[in-house]
Amino acid sequence: MLLSFILFMLSLITIIVVVMVVPFLRRHLFSKWILKFFRRILPQISQTEQEALDAGTVWWEGELFSGKPDWHKLLAYPKPVLSPEESAFLEGPTEQLCAMLDEWRITHEHYDLPPPVWQFIKENGFFGLIIPKEYGGCGFSALAHSEVVMKISSRSNSAAVTVMVPNSLGPAELLLHYGTEEQKQHYLPRLAKGNEVPCFALTGPEAGSDAGALPDVGIVCRGEFNGQQDVLGMRVTWEKRYITLGPVATILGLAFKLRDPDGLLGSEEELGITLALIPTNTPGVNIGRRHFPLNGAFQNGPNSGKDVFIPMEWVIGGREGVGNGWKMLMNCLAAGRAISLPATSTGAAKLAARTSGAYGRVRVQFKLPIGYFEGVEEVLARIAGNTYMMDAARVMTAGAVDLGEKPSVVSAIVKYHLTERSRQAINDAMDVHGGKGICMGPSNYLARTYQQIPVGITVEGANILTRNMIIFGQGAIRGHPYVLQEINAASDPDKKRGLVSFDQALISHIAFSVRNVFRSFLYGVGSRYIKGVPEGVLSDTVGYYQQLTRFSAAFALFTDIAMLKLGGALKRKERLSARLGDILSMLYLCSATLKRFEDDGRPAADLPLLHWSMQDALYRIQQAFDELLRNVPWHFLMRAGMRLLIFPLGRRLAPPSDTLSHSVARLILAPGEARDRLTAGIYVPTADSEPLAQLEQALECAIACEVIENKLGDAVKAGHLTGQNDAKAAEALTRGIITSEEAALLEKMKVLRRQVIMVDDFPPNLRGCE
Structure with missing residues (x-):
């Protein structure tokens, strides 16, 4: 009896192996029936949806869907850099344009850019950044386009939008790719010179x-x-x-x-x-x-x-x-959305980081800079960490466009997440500034940006739609190594050819899914099983590459199971799709952050920023997986099995610690190389009448006065000084505790601090000050 059973099982296994190994048998005894089932669960795709799916190219997101990203490939992408001509344009015309802009007067008095600003924009080629030189344009790279828009946006959203629209999705871009030569010759030179406004x-x-x-x-x-x-x-x-x-x-x-x-x-x-x-x-x-x-x-x-x-x-x-x-x-x-809105969003975040750090150090309450309070530190760390990751994603994505990519899924990721993080950064900056931020007037450098944040959230694909329907909905089909092949095979009018194509994709897909089952579990058990970390990276970053590889495998596995189990219904499960999109997005943002750190030469001063942004994003990935497992409409045992594969040892990742947040906040509370790198590329005026210049001067003066103020504090504790506030400095000078130069510096600090913390006021008959 036992022998008969063994023979039966061996025969059954042999038959299954033969069927699966011989293509003709596999196609007609296995793949044919799977194809029929696949056609039933395949969601209906409209013509516009199909064209959206076909648009653009698959770039790094394809690696993230693979379950085993090639990190060597990521780091081998060339670092995006500006040409000397592009750098000169940023340091010349762009800097000059920013100096001409007064956002308070533009938005409160003129309700438009003044005529000299319009003329300067047209005459200096700002409408022709992307138009090739043979048609009279600048012929700039995507990175240069991004840098120009980012700098202007840190000064004036009104001017930034005016410059970015002709260089984004519009007549020039469409003509370059699809216009007839006659249309190009007629319109492009006129657009480049500003003779036509599109x-x-x-x-x-x-x-x-x-x-x-x-x-x-x-x-x-x-x-x-x-x-x-x-x-x-x-x-x-x-x-x-x-x-x-x-x-x-x-x-x-x-x-x-x-x-x-x-x-x-x-x-x-x-x-x-x-x-x-x-x-x-x-x-x-x-x-x-x-x-x-x-x-x-x-x-x-x-x-x-x-x-x-x-x-x-x-x-x-x-x-x-x-x-x-x-x-x-x-x-x-696919290309335009990857540049303009990420640039304006990053410009806003950099402005928030630079001003909030400086204001946090200059503004004093309870005899202590407000930036030293732990609650404010938490907010400053979030501003800085988000800004670091945003800028990394902005630069890497612009670099992809310059490599010839049209990354449709990636462009949706950076559009959504950078506009949302910009909103968080500006909201946080307003909290730090308090009354300084909410009182409108010429000295308020934040409020107009705060008001304009919802514009970026709304345009080029509303954020709710982008998160819930586009990022994963498009990414799952375009980025997955086999799904698009299967869909195309299923819709092939040639049934024989379609079956052959589907069979080839299906077998590869099955092997891919089985590998990810083992990868997800083993990678979750321990880092020793995770291979592929680039050689030579800092030991501080090795764990991040390993965690991203682990989550990539889990993401690929969950995607396969979700599409198999839910089929076309997954298209309507928007909140599940949103969470899967969040995981894909965090994987991309983390990839960009690690590449930025390597491209910058691994500066030790930036390590707190790297650690904060990576730990925050990895924790978000963990949370998104947990929410998926709690809400996916599967049987309890199936959800439990998936949880075991993804979190075999439980959820062990934590958000950034208080100690790390303290270190990050301190980076923007004082001048330094890390602060300068974090906020590089925005407009920082130098004229004494400029509120931002006054803030920068006050920060430097506050740092210089710190030693003097400590002297005064020690003298008070020792009983050598009895005076209060202003009288204390005068008494200290008289007693020789501080020098005349130090007393003068304290007086300068008093003036600068007052300039910084003061807000605008207006006559009683004020009208139109929204």
Whole structure:
């Protein structure tokens, strides 16, 4: 009996092995049935969703989905650097532009950039940063584009938005990639010189993130144009809003759905989303009115048109561009979203870090700088740690664009997380500054930035949508090594070819999942099982590479199980998708942070910043996994099994300690190389009348006075001084406890401290001071 059972089991195993090893048998006895099941659980994907999925390229996020990231590959990417010409532009025209800007007057008095500022921006090529030199532009790298926008944003959000929009998703970017040569030759030189002011109109009252619901429509027809009869074109009707630069634009980029009911272009009636460039002086174009977004003085407004006739030549790409508009937008957004908003967000965070640290050291309460209070230290550490990670992600992502990538998933990650961390940094900075931050006026360097934070949260994909639907929803298909292959095979009209392709992807996928089961468990048991840490990295960072590898394996495993178990329903489980997206995002941000530390030459002074940001992010990953396991709609035993694989020894990671937060806070409470590196690239004025310059002077003076103030304190304790406050310094000078130079320095500190802590006040009949 036992022998018969053994023979039976051996025969069964042999049959299974033969079936799985022989491709023909495997395809028809195994993969064929799995393919049918896969087609049933595959979520319905609209045309616009498919084009979004196809847009851009897969970059480092592909490694994070692999379960075993190649850290040598990450560190081998070249460090992004500016060319001498780009550096000169930052030190010259960009610095000059910042010196011309007064955000209080721009937002409170002019409600616009003053005419000399507009002229300077146009004449110095700020609208043509991304336009190649052969068309009259600057031809700058993505990194230079980012650095320019970041510096301006630290001075004036109104100016930063004005500069960034023509260089982001708009006519220039679209023309560069998809325009006809005639369109490029006509428009690009004019855009580069500022002779044309561009805007791009996509969002309308009825269609924001849901581009498939775009109600704006064009009808292919023949009509009169410039005195010519029977011109092939279209009559377009649209209504748009939230269009930056719209009120002052001379050229309007427009997205609409094109229909051809008379078959003038072919047999299809519904031609799809199409993009066109329309001069705003075209009859029927209604443009010029303004929105007022949170006291922002940048030009933003609605536009519309009804039955506006435009020739076919105005379609971007000509007739070849008809119906390809959404694809164009998604490909350009993949790169554009990776630069502008991360730059403005990082500029805001750097401003928060530099000013909050200085103010925390200068402002004194209870005879102690407020930055020394543990509660304030906690906030300062969060500002500094977030800023360090944000800048790392900004630079690495811009570097990817310069390498030729269009990282659609990564661009969504940095857009969401850098705008959110910027919001946290500015909120924290406002808490540190207290009344100084909330009283509006010329001396307030934070409040307008605080007001403008929701703009970045809202545009280029609202943050709630981006986190809940895009980062993981798009990343799981694009970044996973096999899922997109399986989807394409399942939708292949050639059934035989589709089965072969699906079978090949499926077998690789199964092996991939099995490996990640073992990796996740073993990596969770101990670091000795984790391989692939780059040789030569500091011992301080080895554990971070190991933890990221461990979580990458767990993430890949959880993704596979979730997609298998939930299928198309995962698309509707937005909170689960959001948490999976958080894990992917933290893995990316941590990767960028480690690369930054290596690219900077491993400065020892930056280690507290590295430790804080890495420990905070790894703890967030742990929390996201825990929340997933608590909320995923699986059977208890299945959730328990997954918890065992991911946390075999329990949840052992902790957030940054109080001691570490103390060390990080101290880095920005005093001048130093770490503080300068952390806030590098923002505009720091030097004129004595500038509030930021006064703050910097007060910080340096506070540090210099620290020894003198200690002398006075010791003298009081010893009974050598009896005076209070101002009288104490005078008495100390008389008694020879301090020198005249030291007394003068204390007096200077008194003046500077008062300048820094004072807020603006206005006459009783004040009007319009929002």
